[in-house]
Amino acid sequence: MEWYLMGDDCEDSSIPRYVLPALPEVYELERFKAAPYYATFGEAMTTSSPVPNSGLYEERYRIVNELFSE
Numbered sequence: 001m002e003w004y005l006m007g008d009d010c011e012d013s014s015i016p017r018y019v020l021p022a023l024p025e026v027y028e029l030e031r032f033k034a035a036p037y038y039a040t041f042g043e044a045m046t047t048s049s050p051v052p053n054s055g056l057y058e059e060r061y062r063i064v065n066e067l068f069s070e
Contacts, residue, residue, distance in 0.1 A: 002026075
């Protein structure tokens with residue numbers, strides 16, 4: 001998985017793909033700690049909490065109308 005996420009499978013590429021891995025242990029690998037975005041993602045994965053979406057489905061039309069009304 002590391003070779004894919006870090007772009008090692010691409011020729012002449014030293015740029016990571018910055019796909020958001022769901023496995024927390026990925027962020028503990030040295031190459032991920034050294035990559036600036038992965039370091040930020042890893043911190044967010046351990047310190048954030050999910051946003052509940054209860055009620056959002058029912059409110060979507062009101063939200064869209066509010067956002068795009070003239």
